[in-house]
Amino acid sequence: MTLNGSGRVPVLRTANVTKDLPLGAETVHILRGISLEIYKGERVGIIGPSGSGKTTLLGLMGGLDTPTSGSIEIDGIDISRLSESRLTEVRNEKIGFVFQFFNLVPTLTALENVALPIEFARKPQFNPRRRAAELLDLLGLKDRLHHRPNQLSGGQQQRVAIARALANNPPLLLADEPTGNLDTESGKVVLKALQDVQRETGTTVIVVTHDPRIANQMDRVLTLLDGQLVAHAEAFV
Ligand SMILES: Nc1ncnc2c1ncn2[C@@H]1O[C@H](COP(=O)(O)OP(=O)(O)OP(=O)(O)O)[C@@H](O)[C@H]1O
Ligand SMILES: [Mg+2]
Numbered sequence: 001m002t003l004n005g006s007g008r009v010p011v012l013r014t015a016n017v018t019k020d021l022p023l024g025a026e027t028v029h030i031l032r033g034i035s036l037e038i039y040k041g042e043r044v045g046i047i048g049p050s051g052s053g054k055t056t057l058l059g060l061m062g063g064l065d066t067p068t069s070g071s072i073e074i075d076g077i078d079i080s081r082l083s084e085s086r087l088t089e090v091r092n093e094k095i096g097f098v099f100q101f102f103n104l105v106p107t108l109t110a111l112e113n114v115a116l117p118i119e120f121a122r123k124p125q126f127n128p129r130r131r132a133a134e135l136l137d138l139l140g141l142k143d144r145l146h147h148r149p150n151q152l153s154g155g156q157q158q159r160v161a162i163a164r165a166l167a168n169n170p171p172l173l174l175a176d177e178p179t180g181n182l183d184t185e186s187g188k189v190v191l192k193a194l195q196d197v198q199r200e201t202g203t204t205v206i207v208v209t210h211d212p213r214i215a216n217q218m219d220r221v222l223t224l225l226d227g228q229l230v231a232h233a234e235a236f237v
Helices: 054-061 084-094 110-120 128-138 154-165 184-201 212-217
Strands: 010-023 026-039 043-047 069-074 095-098 172-176 204-208 220-225 228-230
Touching (some): 026 054, 026 069, 026 204, 043 054, 043 212, 054 172, 054 204, 084 095, 095 154, 128 154, 128 184, 154 184, 184 204
Parallel strands (some): 043 204, 043 220, 095 172
Antiparallel strands (some): 010 026, 220 228
16 A cells, blocks of 8 residues: 555545446446545545536445546555455445435444454354444444335435445445435434544544535535536535
8 A cells, every 4th residue: 555745645546536427329438537645544524516427426435336448546445446246345345335315225224334344244244133223222223123115214324324334344435426315314313324434443534415404514525517526625515
């Protein structure tokens, strides 16, 4: 791993990342040269208008998708050049995802949803059910361990999703509009939960958001416009 000039360690670094996708006979340039560094423990917001490429960028950072060109390093590993099986391992070990629509397994309880990625880890560092119960407790869901997703409110489901994302203690938590599908009150609870776990675990957090309350809590806000990073963060919050 290399240090930058200030001696800080980048948890994530992208260099000239582009993403092109075919659309009929045309090619759409969705991301057009994204270079950024994100440091350990930082909380970074990504904002920008609809269609500017936020979800695409987050997917690339988390190894859910591969760039057309450029490199993406997580903890010094270039994930844009890994085999699918190695990438799955790196994703499981290093990255937690929180999606706008929770994406919990509907047939499993809260506890089982959170325990699942720990059971999948090749070398589990935690006892799955004990760790899941601790995380759900941290997120204020101690009395909801055995509820299934359809027996939980939206805000509670999202807190289960945050617990699941943290299950293997990843250095990087990526969230795509985590409050985008919640009412104001549930959004506040989820936001507080995110802040609490961040404080508790020191995990680096990258959040795509339209929510000014989230953007205002961040150490730094990046703005995407037409697939490029621009200055002037305030314009789209
Ligand atoms: N599979 C695809 N094929 C072609 N174009 C795509 C595909 N997926 C996304 N796009 C285009 O890429 C652009 C960026 O999409 P993306 O979902 O990253 O935007 P976003 O910033 O997350 O928007 P929103 O705020 O609405 O979620 C959009 O113009 C979209 O139409
Ligand atoms: Mg999006």
